[in-house]
Every structure is written in C-alpha cells, then in structure tokens.
Amino acid sequence: MALTLSNKGLAVKPSSTLAITAKAKELKAEGKDVVGFGAGEPDFNTPENICKAATQAIETGFTKYTAAAGTPELRKAVSEKFARVNGLRYAPEQCVISNGGKHALTNIFQAILNPGDEVIIPAPFWLSYPEIVKLADGVPVIVRCTAEQGYKITPEQLAAACNEKTKAFVLNSPSNPTGMVYSREELEALARVIVEKDIFVVSDEIYEYLAYDGIEVVSIGSLGEDILAHTITCNGMAKGYAMTGWRVGYTGAPLAVAKVMSSIQSHQTSNPNSIAQAASLEALNGSQESVGVMKEEFDKRRKYMFERISAMPYVKTLLPKGAFYVFVDVSEVLGKNHKGTEISDVSVLAKILIEEYLTAVVPCADFGFADHVRLSYAISMEQIEKGLNRIEEFLKNLQ
C-alpha cells in the first residue's frame, strides 16, 4: 500500500465561506480597508452574563470531563427550552449536547444513515449539509427551489424526490443563505409528506431567534405526535447568543436516535467543553434580553440592505424574513464585462469584488445556486453602507 488518503476525505470540498472570510482577513492584515459581507457569525460579543458563568465554572473547578452527551443540568435545560420556546416535547434523555450545531448534524447523520441512503436537501442550502451527509456515507439528493417559490421546497417536490432509499429530509428555517422562513401551513403540508413517506426530517433551527416583522418561527416537530416521532431537531448557541467560538450545539430526537448519537459522540469527542456547557446553561436559563437587542440591530440593517440592493441595476433580491443574510440573484451580471474581463461565473464576480473593490461576498455555487451571492449583515451599519456603495460602483462599471 502506498501512502494514499481516504477517498471520503479527498472528496470533501473545503468550506468556501471560510475561504472568503480568510481572504478578507488576509487583506485586512495588509492594512487594506476591506468590507466583509462574508461573515457567517454575529458581530456582537457574547453577552456578559454568559461569559460570567464561564469564568465562574473555571474558578470553581468545573473543568473535568462531563457525561459524553452533556451535563444532566444542560440536557434538562435544553428539554425545558424545547418545551417553552418551541412547543417540542423531548425528555432530557432525548437531548444530546454536541460541539456546535455542525457537530450535532454530523452525529445525526452518522446515527441514521447506512451506505447509499438518500437525504433530500432543498437548494439553496447551507453548504455543509451535502458534505456532512457524504461523510456519513449518505447520498445527497438536491431539489432546486426557485425564487418564485421563495426558495422553499413544496410538498409536491418533496414527495416526488422520495423513493425507497430516502432516509431523511433537511429543513432549515429561518434559512441560511436565503433568509426565508416557512409558515405554519407550509410546514403542516411538508409534515404530512414526511409522515406518509416515513422518513426523518432533520430540522436545523439555529436561526430561530432571528425572525423579523413579527413573523412566527414554527418547529415542525411541534405540529403533532406523528411528525414529532419523525423529527430530529438541531439547534445551537452560536447564532442566537453570539457564541460561535464556544462550540455548543444541541439536538432533540427520538430516544433510539439520541442514544446512538451519544454512543458515537462518546468515542469521537467525548463531552463538549465543560466550561462552554456551563455558559450555555446560563444562556438558556438566564436573561434573554440580549437576544432582543441583537435582533433589533439586525433588523435595521436588513431593511437598509434590502432597500439599497433593490434599487441597484442587474441584481434582484427578496426581502429576507430571518437569519442575517441577503440572497442576491446576479444572473444578469453574469456574461457582462468589467473593464475587459468577462464575468463568466459567480466566482469571477466575487474575485473582482474582493480584489478591485475590497468587498467580500460569498459566491453561492457551493450553496447549490451558481447565479447568486450571499451578503451577510452581521457587520456594522457603517461597513454595510460603504460596502454597498462599492458594489453599486462595480455594477455601474459593467458593460
């Protein structure tokens, strides 16, 4: 045997959102005045009450291994939060704490997939879903959802994509990258298909606190006993509590799934960081005031971004209802010329914007939509204004 690497490992695409952020950071380090619309994390600091709980955990020696699936206190807090906020009934034994939402998703697919099992992923999708599914030996089945349907999958599309190999369907509402949110009626219709086809739904609700205009965020598992038995709810501390670096995610799942996830985790990573778990307990049980403060600020930026982009030539966007992204259709830009360079695809567009306009946007080919870019508004209003001015100038320079 030569020193070859695993086919599975070699097949993984590195995360392009992280690559864009890295490029922006590199230019910034060179002293360039870069505007980064690539950010996939809140620009706020973790609220003080949460940080204090962590310091206290260190000072009181809460620095040892915990149970692999998380501390009993945090699993109980998660169970209560599911009931209180989401109307979801998961007992503490059905709740598993993991090293971030991404790791929770990894555990889920490792727990439910056998080689060749299919997982339906509506596009546009968060770019990690297909890679996580493939790493668990599953086969992603991508279903394209157009702007006309609000980038949301219809029950007809879901039913048509199902066959005897289908194991699960991935739902993400509010959505990264589109900012769209499924209504209660839409979820009820999807739930009927899920129950009828007898597949799992993996509901990624990490942006649940970021929904605007008073819109309701519904957890699909709250819609009844039947659908709850098919639902694995995935969530985490990162987005709602500005805790991306702490790495704590959590799930609620049918007991059999939760048990297998815990076993897998017990060998792969053991428990999530004990200090971060103590902080997460405070995040869930303590004051929720900071959540509202962050949301209000995001909302102002969202409205401004939408107004400005809607007034620009060659680009189209829908008003985002949740999360902190604007998903922009740039299909009319593709094929145009910028100072002698043909914008042949969306990565060329992103390259010109970062190199010549010092503005980072995320090209969405890896999100399943090669004629769209994603702009995050998890940056200051001042930066947003500057960056949008630059994008406007770029668009004016097109021929």
Ligand SMILES: *Cc1c(COP(=O)(O)O)cnc(C)c1O
């Ligand atoms: C950020 C994000 C996650 C999870 O992130 P973690 O940092 O791993 O907790 C999960 N799903 C989506 C759609 C996200 O944007």
